[in-house]
Amino acid sequence: MSTPWVPAQGVLVKDTAAGRVGKAVGWDGDTRTVTLAPVAGDDETWETQRFRPPNELDRLRARVTEVNNRRRRT
Structure with a gap:
């Protein structure tokens, strides 16, 4: 039996219930339960018990969201 993945603070996490990627903050x-903050930092934190490490596509989408939101603010 393998040990369940526990995300470290600041790493990206895929919330499989909501279909969102966030940064672990708790x-x-x-x-x-992991508490997640939006990658773009423009929304409230949320909690989930259904999560996994993000795959490459999840990471790419999160990065594009972060860059787009940064561009909108400038």
């Missing part, structure tokens, strides 16, 4: 080991 972890509750009792409930196995």
